[in-house]
Amino acid sequence: xxxxxxxxxxxxxxxIEAISDGVFAVALTLLVLDIKVPVSEIIKTExxxxxxxxxxxxxxxxxxxxxxTLGIFWTGHSSxxxxxxxxxxxxxxxxxxxxxxxxxxxxxxxxxSEHIHxxxxxxxxxxxxxxxxxxxxxxWNYAIKKGYVSLADDEIETVGKAIQKRxxxxxxxxxxxxxxxxxxxxxxITVTILIQLNYALAPFEKLKRAGx
Amino acid sequence: xxxxxxxxxxxxxxxIEAISDGVFAVALTLLVLDIKVPVSEIIKTExxxxxxxxxxxxxxxxxxxxxxTLGIFWTGHSSxxxxxxxxxxxxxxxxxxxxxxxxxxxxxxxxxSEHIHxxxxxxxxxxxxxxxxxxxxxxWNYAIKKGYVSLADDEIETVGKAIQKRxxxxxxxxxxxxxxxxxxxxxxITVTILIQLNYALAPFEKLKRAGx
Amino acid sequence: xxxxxxxxxxxxxxxIEAISDGVFAVALTLLVLDIKVPVSEIIKTExxxxxxxxxxxxxxxxxxxxxxTLGIFWTGHSSxxxxxxxxxxxxxxxxxxxxxxxxxxxxxxxxxSEHIHxxxxxxxxxxxxxxxxxxxxxxWNYAIKKGYVSLADDEIETVGKAIQKRxxxxxxxxxxxxxxxxxxxxxxITVTILIQLNYALAPFEKLKRAGx
Amino acid sequence: xxxxxxxxxxxxxxxIEAISDGVFAVALTLLVLDIKVPVSEIIKTExxxxxxxxxxxxxxxxxxxxxxTLGIFWTGHSSxxxxxxxxxxxxxxxxxxxxxxxxxxxxxxxxxSEHIHxxxxxxxxxxxxxxxxxxxxxxWNYAIKKGYVSLADDEIETVGKAIQKRxxxxxxxxxxxxxxxxxxxxxxITVTILIQLNYALAPFEKLKRAGx
Numbered sequence: 110x111x112x113x114x115x116x117x118x119x120x121x122x123x124x125i126e127a128i129s130d131g132v133f134a135v136a137l138t139l140l141v142l143d144i145k146v147p148v149s150e151i152i153k154t155e156x157x158x159x160x161x162x163x164x165x166x167x168x169x170x171x172x173x174x175x176x177x178t179l180g181i182f183w184t185g186h187s188s189x190x191x192x193x194x195x196x197x198x199x200x201x202x203x204x205x206x207x208x209x210x211x212x213x214x215x216x217x218x219x220x221x222s223e224h225i226h227x228x229x230x231x232x233x234x235x236x237x238x239x240x241x242x243x244x245x246x247x248x249w250n251y252a253i254k255k256g257y258v259s260l261a262d263d264e265i266e267t268v269g270k271a272i273q274k275r276x277x278x279x280x281x282x283x284x285x286x287x288x289x290x291x292x293x294x295x296x297x298i299t300v301t302i303l304i305q306l307n308y309a310l311a312p313f314e315k316l317k318r319a320g321x
Numbered sequence: 322x323x324x325x326x327x328x329x330x331x332x333x334x335x336x337i338e339a340i341s342d343g344v345f346a347v348a349l350t351l352l353v354l355d356i357k358v359p360v361s362e363i364i365k366t367e368x369x370x371x372x373x374x375x376x377x378x379x380x381x382x383x384x385x386x387x388x389x390t391l392g393i394f395w396t397g398h399s400s401x402x403x404x405x406x407x408x409x410x411x412x413x414x415x416x417x418x419x420x421x422x423x424x425x426x427x428x429x430x431x432x433x434s435e436h437i438h439x440x441x442x443x444x445x446x447x448x449x450x451x452x453x454x455x456x457x458x459x460x461w462n463y464a465i466k467k468g469y470v471s472l473a474d475d476e477i478e479t480v481g482k483a484i485q486k487r488x489x490x491x492x493x494x495x496x497x498x499x500x501x502x503x504x505x506x507x508x509x510i511t512v513t514i515l516i517q518l519n520y521a522l523a524p525f526e527k528l529k530r531a532g533x
Numbered sequence: 534x535x536x537x538x539x540x541x542x543x544x545x546x547x548x549i550e551a552i553s554d555g556v557f558a559v560a561l562t563l564l565v566l567d568i569k570v571p572v573s574e575i576i577k578t579e580x581x582x583x584x585x586x587x588x589x590x591x592x593x594x595x596x597x598x599x600x601x602t603l604g605i606f607w608t609g610h611s612s613x614x615x616x617x618x619x620x621x622x623x624x625x626x627x628x629x630x631x632x633x634x635x636x637x638x639x640x641x642x643x644x645x646s647e648h649i650h651x652x653x654x655x656x657x658x659x660x661x662x663x664x665x666x667x668x669x670x671x672x673w674n675y676a677i678k679k680g681y682v683s684l685a686d687d688e689i690e691t692v693g694k695a696i697q698k699r700x701x702x703x704x705x706x707x708x709x710x711x712x713x714x715x716x717x718x719x720x721x722i723t724v725t726i727l728i729q730l731n732y733a734l735a736p737f738e739k740l741k742r743a744g745x
Numbered sequence: 746x747x748x749x750x751x752x753x754x755x756x757x758x759x760x761i762e763a764i765s766d767g768v769f770a771v772a773l774t775l776l777v778l779d780i781k782v783p784v785s786e787i788i789k790t791e792x793x794x795x796x797x798x799x800x801x802x803x804x805x806x807x808x809x810x811x812x813x814t815l816g817i818f819w820t821g822h823s824s825x826x827x828x829x830x831x832x833x834x835x836x837x838x839x840x841x842x843x844x845x846x847x848x849x850x851x852x853x854x855x856x857x858s859e860h861i862h863x864x865x866x867x868x869x870x871x872x873x874x875x876x877x878x879x880x881x882x883x884x885w886n887y888a889i890k891k892g893y894v895s896l897a898d899d900e901i902e903t904v905g906k907a908i909q910k911r912x913x914x915x916x917x918x919x920x921x922x923x924x925x926x927x928x929x930x931x932x933x934i935t936v937t938i939l940i941q942l943n944y945a946l947a948p949f950e951k952l953k954r955a956g957x
Contacts, residue, residue, distance in 0.1 A: 131770025134343025146431040346555025358643040557769025570855040
């Protein structure tokens with residue numbers, strides 16, 4: 110039995126989804142390696158231990174930040190593959206470059222939590238988010254242009270535009286949040302997390318209605 | 322060929338299952354990194370080596386504890402997806418928050434094994450188990466409320482309730498086990514492992530009958 | 534649309550396969566973390582670097598040994614799931630206990646490579662292989678007993694027995710190889726690797742004919 | 746319901762694809778562990794931090810190099826499985842040996858970035874790429890010889906040859922790039938990355954036309 114081209118292409122989509130889920134799963138779990146268990150010699154009492162634990166707050170903050178970042182971009186990437194049903198070498202490589210910046214996130218997270226008082230580490234972290242957003246946008250536009258997306262022409266107008274708009278608005282908000290580091294770095298990180306919580310908890314009704 | 326909404330939603334379930342399996346697989350395997358191989362300089366004879374190995378007992382105990390914890394919650398999460406056949410952004414994010422506390426378990430495990438003589442580390446470990454249970458319960462209730470579960474109305478009464486009840490009983494037992502740390506910490510850990518072995522080895526006949 | 538029990542059970546098999554592949558993939562890749570890159574300060578010339586690299590030989594030997602071990606047990610476990618098409622909670626937990634000893638292998642490997650001159654570390658490594666074999670045998674016997682295996686009655690006689698016999702013969706050979714450590718430890722490891730290469734490179738024609 | 750041989754074999758292909766995606770995903774993400782966040786004590790100002798970050802350039806260079814290497818070989822391996830629809834124990838073991846050299850790449854990468862001024866580390870890295878290419882070629886030839894490939898006879902002439910030719914040309918280019926280390930090591934690495942970017946960004950039209 111010979112496979113048709115569509116079956117082959119469909120399989121390709123399955124593989125890129127599988128490696129994406131793998132890279133995200135590993136990155137999500139590697140993040141925790143940045144939170145080192147406090148060493149036992151210094152700790153004599155329960156209070157010492159609680160203090161040592163509380164001293165890890167910046168680590169937990171950046172851990173949560175990066176978990177949200179990965180969750181949001183995983184949702185973004187897998188949402189696109191709810192509609193993309195064909196793929197080619199170019200689209201696969203766009204996904205791989207996307208994964209390059211996913212796999213670099215545990216580094217930029219560690220960099221941020223270690224140097225949380227410096228603007229440069231906020232800039233680096235924001236740059237990581239920015240590139241993830243840009244690659245995702247290029248990925249989606251390419252898939253639409255090549256007709257790999259399983260949407261009727263009128264749906265492309267609505268869903269397609271909604272996905273584009275969503276990335277652009279999110280990126281604008283992230284840029285504003287990053288700029289807040291000139292006032293206060295914790296403010297900048299907190300606002301970024303609030304933006305992310307908004308994306309996670311408040312589903313975009315418009316997009317969902319369009320997707321139905 | 323255009324996908325129907327159901328196909329799209331079905332795919333979504335596949336993706337959340339894939340990333341869950343990935344995070345659990347990485348967390349299960351990362352646990353072992355907490356057990357450090359004893360350094361060679363101190364060890365001169367076979368007896369030295371056996372002693373050094375036996376000195377790792379608390380590490381192996383917490384390793385086994387956490388492997389059981391992950392195994393139980395993986396079974397719990399994947400059992401729900403035996404019945405859940407649609408998903409939305411909210412349900413996906415509930416799963417992601419669930420995975421957040423899965424990926425944090427290697428940390429709380431390391432914390433417990435490093436500070437096994439302190440009540441605070443038992444509390445922290447229990448808190449991790451508690452949040453996993455709560456998120457899993459919310460996840461299941463939401464899926465039922467939204468009608469994403471492939472069960473007839475009478476089955477929802479039996480299977481649905483059975484899954485809810487199971488989480489609540491397990492959590493009550495875990496809380497009691499955790500409180501035993503006020504008597505003795507090893508007792509507390511041992512009882513927790515016994516509860517887990519009971520869940521692993523004695524399948525709930527009622528739930529299984531209901532599921533058939 | 535309501536799922537039938539078979540569909541649900543089939544899905545269960547998919548999940549246990551997915552988490553198994555995940556744990557094996559992580560364990561296979563974590564092994565390499567045991568091979569530390571030699572530090573740069575000591576190394577001045579190309580010859581120094583080559584010497585430092587050659588000094589890693591025991592690490593590479595145990596790395597290769599463990600890669601073969603994981604490859605063989607992955608093949609063994611996934612071969613069973615070529616025939617198993619239903620599952621229950623018990624069978625899932627047998628797989629999870631199997632994975633417990635898969636995820637512990639990077640530790641026993643590191644232990645062996647660090648203490649390669651001691652019999653105890655060979656014993657510990659052999660014990661790991663032994664338990665993997667035993668759990669796999671129990672897993673297969675349980676699946677046959679419960680009728681979860683998609684084989685006709687006469688095939689169970691041939692394929693079922695072939696898989697059982699294969700595990701028992703392999704385990705006997707591993708035990709003999711381990712006992713060789715009383716003569717020489719490198720001999721013991723080399724013979725183990727030769728047994729593994731034999732399993733990897735010379736497929737069991739009888740089993741394959743039976744499987745067709 | 747009894748499975749036919751084809752279904753069993755088809756499943757086998759699914760498993761080898763799953764473990765391959767897993768190993769690649771972990772290797773891709775482990776690479777970043779080689780880039781250590783600069784320690785905070787030495788860093789007093791934003792400029793210090795930027796300098797420390799810039800000092801990581803060789804690490805980022807080898808990180809990018811290895812990400813490209815893994816991306817190219819993942820694409821190569823998964824391309825073959827667009828056509829391979831049956832498998833046997835031998836083919837599975839060829840894939841496992843392929844994955845052995847995938848999982849070793851984080852080590853050769855670390856070795857290269859730590860000893861970037863030595864020819865031996867370039868040689869070792871090239872050897873890794875070379876073995877990956879050779880195993881992939883043997884894998885493909887074996888699959889064609891055994892008739893596991895879903896291509897008509899005339900397609901085997903075109904697609905089959907194209908895949909073979911592609912590996913041979915790429916390997917020749919990699920060998921030339923590696924030899925450039927006798928002139929300058931950074932030149933050698935840069936040319937290797939350029940070759941990789943060419944493979945990633947310029948899809949081979951001939952192969953694609955043949956595949957349609």
